[in-house]
Amino acid sequence: MSTLKSRLDVVEQKISEAASNSGRSRDDITLVVVSKNNPAQMVLDLAEIGVSNFGENRDQEAKPKAAEVALAGKTVTWHFVGQLQSNKAKSALSYSSVLHSLDRPSLLDAVGKAVADRAEPLDVFIQLNLTDDQNRGGIQTQNVLGFAEQVLQTPNLRLLGLMGVAGLDVDPRVDFDRIRNSSEQLMRLAPDAKYISAGMSEDFEFAIASGATHVRIGTAITGKRPY
Numbered sequence: 001m002s003t004l005k006s007r008l009d010v011v012e013q014k015i016s017e018a019a020s021n022s023g024r025s026r027d028d029i030t031l032v033v034v035s036k037n038n039p040a041q042m043v044l045d046l047a048e049i050g051v052s053n054f055g056e057n058r059d060q061e062a063k064p065k066a067a068e069v070a071l072a073g074k075t076v077t078w079h080f081v082g083q084l085q086s087n088k089a090k091s092a093l094s095y096s097s098v099l100h101s102l103d104r105p106s107l108l109d110a111v112g113k114a115v116a117d118r119a120e121p122l123d124v125f126i127q128l129n130l131t132d133d134q135n136r137g138g139i140q141t142q143n144v145l146g147f148a149e150q151v152l153q154t155p156n157l158r159l160l161g162l163m164g165v166a167g168l169d170v171d172p173r174v175d176f177d178r179i180r181n182s183s184e185q186l187m188r189l190a191p192d193a194k195y196i197s198a199g200m201s202e203d204f205e206f207a208i209a210s211g212a213t214h215v216r217i218g219t220a221i222t223g224k225r226p227y
């Protein structure tokens, strides 16, 4: 518990510094702690010390974890950050409040059906594919506006903005700037879609410098994942 607290404190300090270095407020940035491959108890421990947003990338793992956390009486917000199979959309959206990985038209169809009867819209990010490989998940930057129009036409979805993962073999600043450029274009079409989900343990300070509003941080807080 104390190790978790000290790692969380270090990350919090870095988020605050990165925000203030860019003339931004810490309050404009949401920390999503990625709890994948860690047990529900760690989520409860982190909730105890003030974390309220958690990210998961596999429905099979996240669903029972979310149920366990709810059973323990903790209310947290779950963010789905991984590639989602269309046939798992309904299940994942039964506990997730924010989908960061809306990455293809077929998933949009499935998500649209899953949220059709909702009273409140679901928050979604469009995930960008920042590589040249068409087979990777995500929308190529040149196709973002067309896909965004489809999202905006789907009832019960609230388009928050764009999500991206920096490539392994490139300077993350280059990829984060590309996300920012796409975000500026998107905001001309949808002024409210102003949020950017970018930045992980190794690169979140660069992401904040490029305008990230949601950082998805795992190992820097949870430690090495046990499985």
Ligand SMILES: *Cc1c(COP(=O)(O)O)cnc(C)c1O
Residues within 6 Å of the ligand: 034, 036, 057, 081, 082, 165, 199, 200, 201, 202, 216, 217, 218, 219, 220
């Ligand atoms: C695992 C994961 C993260 C967190 O990665 P760390 O390097 O552990 O911070 C963030 N985003 C996505 C989409 C992930 O799958």
